Amino acid sequence: MPDAAPLLQLERVQRRFPVGGGRVLHAVDDLSLSLAPGESLGLVGESGCGKSTLVRLIARLLDTSGGRIVFDGQDLAAEPARRFAKAPQRHEIQMVFQDPTDSLNPRFTAREAIREPLTLLTKTGRAAADARVDEVAEQVGLPAALLSRFPHQLSGGQKARVGIARALAVKPRLLILDEPTAALDVSVQAVVLQLLERLRDELGLSLLFVSHDLNVVRLLTDRVAVMYLGKLIEIGPSEQVFRSPKHPYTQSLISAIPGQGPRIRLSGEVSSPIDPPPQVCRFHGRCPRGEDRCAREAPPLRPLGQQLVACHFADAATA
Ligand SMILES: Nc1ncnc2c1ncn2[C@@H]1O[C@H](COP(=O)(O)OP(=O)(O)OP(=O)(O)O)[C@@H](O)[C@H]1O
Numbered sequence: 388m389p390d391a392a393p394l395l396q397l398e399r400v401q402r403r404f405p406v407g408g409g410r411v412l413h414a415v416d417d418l419s420l421s422l423a424p425g426e427s428l429g430l431v432g433e434s435g436c437g438k439s440t441l442v443r444l445i446a447r448l449l450d451t452s453g454g455r456i457v458f459d460g461q462d463l464a465a466e467p468a469r470r471f472a473k474a475p476q477r478h479e480i481q482m483v484f485q486d487p488t489d490s491l492n493p494r495f496t497a498r499e500a501i502r503e504p505l506t507l508l509t510k511t512g513r514a515a516a517d518a519r520v521d522e523v524a525e526q527v528g529l530p531a532a533l534l535s536r537f538p539h540q541l542s543g544g545q546k547a548r549v550g551i552a553r554a555l556a557v558k559p560r561l562l563i564l565d566e567p568t569a570a571l572d573v574s575v576q577a578v579v580l581q582l583l584e585r586l587r588d589e590l591g592l593s594l595l596f597v598s599h600d601l602n603v604v605r606l607l608t609d610r611v612a613v614m615y616l617g618k619l620i621e622i623g624p625s626e627q628v629f630r631s632p633k634h635p636y637t638q639s640l641i642s643a644i645p646g647q648g649p650r651i652r653l654s655g656e657v658s659s660p661i662d663p664p665p666q667v668c669r670f671h672g673r674c675p676r677g678e679d680r681c682a683r684e685a686p687p688l689r690p691l692g693q694q695l696v697a698c699h700f701a702d703a704a705t706a
């Protein structure tokens with residue numbers, strides 16, 4: 388897969404939010420990565436590191452402050468988010484949101500919810516759209532009898548299936564899932580994850596998968612990208628990153644998975660994402676390995692084996 392032309396290429400993507408008093412929050416900072424057709428990429432990192440902001444930029448729900456988002460050879464970031472809503476590529480990138488209850492209109496039946504993007508984004512006629520709803524409902528294991536129900540008449544797992552069916556109905560090439568199971572009961576999570584695994588294999592879509600559950604990321608993704616305070620700090624094949632994380636932050640994250648050896652606990656405060664000093668490593672102050680150099684020089688991403696790692700002192704033999 389790495390040899391295929393990328394479906395998605397992020398080039399130095401930035402999103403900054405003014406937070407008053409001339410101060411600026413750097414939610415996503417200078418972030419570059421690519422995603423091949425059919426590849427699944429996990430996006431991990433602690434709360435507030437910028438995962439949702441990044442996927443919202445890619446889905447063009449939010450405007451960038453800088454950089455390029457090249458999808459199938461075309462820079463989507465050149466177009467304001469509000470105009471992209473009407474662009475022909477709109478249906479090619481679809482997103483499944485965290486909470487199916489919040490993201491489904493309570494006044495739409497399951498059929499109407501799944502049909503809506505088809506009629507809005509692809510101008511499919513009513514009969515063809517209904518046929519597609521039946522097809523995609525079957526694909527996600529949603530019984531036809533439930534299609535006439537409203538969200539409040541469906542269980543959490545059934546609503547999650549409606550959300551996934553709605554995203555798949557328009558045959559996207561990139562499916563983005565932002566914590567798709569976080570709002571579900573544990574037993575339902577497992578079933579929905581099996582469904583995602585099957586769909587990934589059957590449909591050959593590219594997947595961008597945000598999750599706090601590292602075991603799930605390991606199971607579902609080919610590669611994993613780790614963010615810390617808006618920055619990409621490590622990326623590589625999932626098996627490789629989970630077996631041999633190189634960045635001290637990734638090492639601590641992975642050490643928290645039960646059965647992964649001694650837990651590396653971090654001390655110190657998380658730095659502020661507001662006006663971060665550009666020449667300081669964002670992990671400095673919390674990093675067990677930090678040295679003076681880390682406060683003078685921000686580490687660039689550099690290749691270490693099959694991984695890219697942003698740390699001055701990581702080396703290929705670490706961990
Ligand atoms: N509209 C906004 N205005 C100001 N700051 C924002 C806005 N949206 C996000 N942020 C900030 O950007 C940073 C990244 O937030 P984001 O929601 O992308 O994190 P996340 O990694 O998805 O976190 P979580 O794991 O909790 O979902 C946070 O500091 C957040 O407070």
Ligand code: SF4
Pocket residue numbers: 635636668669670671672674675676677678681686697698699700701
């Ligand atoms: S550059 Fe320094 S502070 Fe940053 S992760 Fe590496 S050792 Fe830690």
Ligand SMILES: [Mg+2]
Pocket residue numbers: 438439440
């Ligand atoms: Mg989020």
